[in-house]
Amino acid sequence: MGRYVARRLLQMIPVFIGTTLLIFLMVYSLPGDPIKALFGDKAADPATVARLRHQFGLDQPMLTQYWNYLTGLFKGDFGQSFTGRPVADLIGEAFPVTIRLALYAFAIEVVIGVALGMLTGLKRGKFVDQLVLVLTLIVISVPVFVLGFLAQFFLGLKWQLITPTVQDSMNLGQLTVPAIVLGALSLAYVTRLTRTTVAENLRADYMRTALAKGLPKSRRLGVHLMRNSLIPVVTFLGTDLGMLMGGAIVTEGIFNVQGVGNTLYRAIQTSEGPTVVGIVTVLVLIYLVSSLVVDLLYAVLDPRIRYA
Amino acid sequence: MRGAKSATWVAGAIAVALTATACGGGSSSGNNAAVDPNGTYTYYSTEPQHELIPTNSNEVGGGYIIKNLFRGLVDFDAKGKLRYQNAESVESTDNQHFTVKLKKGWKFHNGEPVTASSFVDAWNWGANAKNAQLNSSWFEPIKGYEEIHPKEGDPETDKMSGLKVVNDNEFTIELSKPVSTFKERLFYDAFFPLPKAFFKDTKAFGEHPVGNGPYQQDGNWEHKVQFKTKKFADYKGVDKPKNGGVIFKFYNTDDSAYNDLVSDKVDIMYKVPNSATSKFKADLGDRAVNEPYGGQTTIAFPMYDKEWGKPEKAKVRQGLSMAIDRDTIVKTVLKDAYDAADGWVPTVVEGYQKDACGEFCKFNPTKAKQLIKEGGGVPGNKMTITFNNDGGHRDWAEAVCNDIKQNTGVNCAAQPRPTFQQVRNEITGKKMDSAFRMAWVQDFPNISNFISEQYRTGAGANDMGFSDPELDKLMDQANAAKTIEESNKLYLQAEKKLTETMPSIPLFFDHTLGGYSKNVQNVKFDTYRQAIWTDVEVKQK
Numbered sequence: 094m095g096r097y098v099a100r101r102l103l104q105m106i107p108v109f110i111g112t113t114l115l116i117f118l119m120v121y122s123l124p125g126d127p128i129k130a131l132f133g134d135k136a137a138d139p140a141t142v143a144r145l146r147h148q149f150g151l152d153q154p155m156l157t158q159y160w161n162y163l164t165g166l167f168k169g170d171f172g173q174s175f176t177g178r179p180v181a182d183l184i185g186e187a188f189p190v191t192i193r194l195a196l197y198a199f200a201i202e203v204v205i206g207v208a209l210g211m212l213t214g215l216k217r218g219k220f221v222d223q224l225v226l227v228l229t230l231i232v233i234s235v236p237v238f239v240l241g242f243l244a245q246f247f248l249g250l251k252w253q254l255i256t257p258t259v260q261d262s263m264n265l266g267q268l269t270v271p272a273i274v275l276g277a278l279s280l281a282y283v284t285r286l287t288r289t290t291v292a293e294n295l296r297a298d299y300m301r302t303a304l305a306k307g308l309p310k311s312r313r314l315g316v317h318l319m320r321n322s323l324i325p326v327v328t329f330l331g332t333d334l335g336m337l338m339g340g341a342i343v344t345e346g347i348f349n350v351q352g353v354g355n356t357l358y359r360a361i362q363t364s365e366g367p368t369v370v371g372i373v374t375v376l377v378l379i380y381l382v383s384s385l386v387v388d389l390l391y392a393v394l395d396p397r398i399r400y401a
Numbered sequence: 402m403r404g405a406k407s408a409t410w411v412a413g414a415i416a417v418a419l420t421a422t423a424c425g426g427g428s429s430s431g432n433n434a435a436v437d438p439n440g441t442y443t444y445y446s447t448e449p450q451h452e453l454i455p456t457n458s459n460e461v462g463g464g465y466i467i468k469n470l471f472r473g474l475v476d477f478d479a480k481g482k483l484r485y486q487n488a489e490s491v492e493s494t495d496n497q498h499f500t501v502k503l504k505k506g507w508k509f510h511n512g513e514p515v516t517a518s519s520f521v522d523a524w525n526w527g528a529n530a531k532n533a534q535l536n537s538s539w540f541e542p543i544k545g546y547e548e549i550h551p552k553e554g555d556p557e558t559d560k561m562s563g564l565k566v567v568n569d570n571e572f573t574i575e576l577s578k579p580v581s582t583f584k585e586r587l588f589y590d591a592f593f594p595l596p597k598a599f600f601k602d603t604k605a606f607g608e609h610p611v612g613n614g615p616y617q618q619d620g621n622w623e624h625k626v627q628f629k630t631k632k633f634a635d636y637k638g639v640d641k642p643k644n645g646g647v648i649f650k651f652y653n654t655d656d657s658a659y660n661d662l663v664s665d666k667v668d669i670m671y672k673v674p675n676s677a678t679s680k681f682k683a684d685l686g687d688r689a690v691n692e693p694y695g696g697q698t699t700i701a702f703p704m705y706d707k708e709w710g711k712p713e714k715a716k717v718r719q720g721l722s723m724a725i726d727r728d729t730i731v732k733t734v735l736k737d738a739y740d741a742a743d744g745w746v747p748t749v750v751e752g753y754q755k756d757a758c759g760e761f762c763k764f765n766p767t768k769a770k771q772l773i774k775e776g777g778g779v780p781g782n783k784m785t786i787t788f789n790n791d792g793g794h795r796d797w798a799e800a801v802c803n804d805i806k807q808n809t810g811v812n813c814a815a816q817p818r819p820t821f822q823q824v825r826n827e828i829t830g831k832k833m834d835s836a837f838r839m840a841w842v843q844d845f846p847n848i849s850n851f852i853s854e855q856y857r858t859g860a861g862a863n864d865m866g867f868s869d870p871e872l873d874k875l876m877d878q879a880n881a882a883k884t885i886e887e888s889n890k891l892y893l894q895a896e897k898k899l900t901e902t903m904p905s906i907p908l909f910f911d912h913t914l915g916g917y918s919k920n921v922q923n924v925k926f927d928t929y930r931q932a933i934w935t936d937v938e939v940k941q942k
Contacts, residue, residue, distance in 0.1 A: 125822030131535060133459060136861030140552050144533035177452045186624055250660060257660035349657040351625040
């Protein structure tokens with residue numbers, strides 16, 4: 094187990110270098126000159142442009158820039174955005190908000206999704222099963238931004254149950270609707286996935302054995318069925334947490350949540366290399382760690398899986 | 402497929418109907434409610450792109466905050482008329498040597514008195530090439546700018562020779578050559594005074610700016626959320642605040658801000674999103690604002706292009722201009738969010754004259770065809786209008802192209818580029834081979850700003866590579882004129898002369914499309930499409 098974790102952690106290094114280099118290259122090749130763009134409609138003063146270019150290290154070859162960035166990173170320096178603020182500050186502001194939003198959405202999706210999945214799996218073919226199937230189908234087929242706009246329009250503007258946008262990005266109460274919108278799609282998937290595996294496992298030999306042994310229902314469903322049914326669900330959930338964080342951009346835009354998505358979007362628009370790479374790097378790290386946790390969870394859920 | 406499509410249409414119709422009914426109810430904005438003189442209100446804005454230093458802030462997010470924390474020597478009132486603020490007088494006999502006298506008793510928010518050095522030191526710092534300030538070019542007319550801001554390398558001095566402090570309340574400015582509108586230019590953020598604290602730690606100042614304006618910072622700058630200000634009790638300007646403070650609230654998208662406006666969660670918005678232009682009147686009733694401001698839109702041509710640079714193509718451009726039915730486009734496509742342009746200078750700008758463009762901006766398809774023929778036709782009988790797709794320009798670009806196609810038979814296509822940055826890159830790299838969007842929003846409300854910044858040979862925003870020595874001469878004369886009236890007259894001549902070569906085709910004058918919530922009243926917008934912040938009255942709750 095320990096060796097496995099160590100190996101996985103070591104694997105992160107090349108992945109980390111690869112992604113940062115790739116993103117660095119991509120930002121670098123974006124059309125337009127970010128420094129000249131700072132002047133807007135006005136003509137850029139060449140002396141000022143040259144000085145700013147030097148200040149941000151943009152006058153150096155691409156690979157030198159990347160090297161400087163990497164070495165800075167290991168010293169804990171994420172570089173500076175064009176606004177003169179350290180990127181570390183931007184990350185420090187944006188991530189708590191998005192992590193909060195994503196975890197909230199994640200919690201909703203896990204609790205409600207798994208519960209609905211269990212329910213429908215056990216009551217396969219019944220009315221409640223059909224109803225949930227139709228509802229999840231709707232959620233899956235409607236794009237997130239439509240869902241967001243509808244929620245904002247009806248809940249915020251028409252019925253005035255919530256404020257149309259989030260007034261305080263750290264307030265959990267106000268994040269409820271954005272979190273539901275953000276988690277809705279995954280919730281539908283989790284429900285359907287759980288339902289299918291539950292329905293399948295209900296007919297498994299070990300379930301019949303458990304029943305024949307006279308185990309109480311709570312143990313049969315809670316331990317035997319749940320544990321086995323959750324393996325594919327956990328795989329999905331693990332990758333989903335990363336998706337929620339990166340995918341929050343649409344929801345954040347609609348509800349004016351000041352999180353990662355918007356910071357990233359703005360940075361891409363202004364070709365702010367250090368900011369884009371910094372944020373994406375943290376996203377990649379989160380993704381890597383969460384998928385590692387998922388893989389470790391397998392072993393807990395399924396004793397047949399052993400890591401050496 | 403077909404079914405799915407009609408379903409979306411039905412959904413769309415329902416949404417529209419709901420919007421309409423939702424907004425039909427109660428627009429009771431009692432106009433003379435009791436006013437709370439200490440009440441604060443929220444103002445729609447975006448997170449500033451730079452630290453809050455007047456010489457480095459050139460975009461609206463930071464600009465709006467700075468304009469409220471600082472007052473310069475002069476500024477413009479709601480009608481666009483120049484008035485003195487921190488200056489008692491700015492005198493000159495030759496438009497080259499100026500004497501500035503300050504009003505006594507002005508203070509910065511930290512209690513430090515505003516003196517002549519507060520201005521001179523700030524300007525020298527802003528012009529210094531070492532500090533790489535985005536607004537440094539505003540100091541270019543001042544004598545000694547070349548030394549403090551050399552084209553390459555470090556400056557050898559940190560002072561402009563044209564600035565001299567006489568005493569605490571007086572200083573003189575010498576320009577390298579006469580500029581008739583220099584006094585007008587002094588309104589701009591770059592010319593704001595700075596307290597001594599700024600020079601000690603500019604970075605800290607950028608987070609906690611200290612000015613001499615009607616409002617002072619209240620608490621910390623909450624990045625990407627809001628910037629709070631409160632009334633400054635010791636403010637000495639003519640525009641004392643009628644409210645307790647402005648809170649600049651930052652939004653990621655116009656749409657989410659607009660929804661907040663409709664439900665009174667943000668109090669003033671100076672631009673409604675494109676998606677709301679057709680419904681904001683219904684949503685806000687008499688709290689909707691739709692009035693012209695100092696901005697215009699044209700399509701410009703690359704005069705450096707082999708074909709378009711030929712002198713006879715002036716006729717073709719005149720013809721194309723006459724093929725565009727501006728009035729109809731404004732009414733139908735643009736829903737009265739613009740005015741049809743009758744020249745290059747917007748109506749609200751000093752020096753504007755009706756029909757400066759004459760018959761060439763009037764719709765006349767017969768003459769259009771004739772002129773295009775006389776000029777040898779459009780190269781290859783096809784043209785494009787390039788614009789950035791992130792600014793809501795597609796509608797008019799397509800409408801203009803349609804008019805050209807229908808009325809002249811020229812094959813015209815609207816050609817979007819994904820971002821503003823990319824378009825700018827192509828334009829400044831002189832890579833255009835057909836028409837492109839060119840717009841100007843006033844730096845200050847005077848005709849000179851609209852003509853000289855875009856049509857002088859080699860001017861900063863002369864994207865066309867256009868050059869007309871006679872026009873340059875007219876502008877030189879205008880700049881040396883003794884009075885502003887005389888200068889305006891000469892600039893008007895220059896504007897009329899533009900019709901002869903028609904390097905760009907005037908299309909529209911821009912409008913402020915804004916609105917305000919039920920919490921505030923007495924909301925007016927100036928020619929910069931900024932609310933008169935100090936005049937806003939907050940209703941008692």
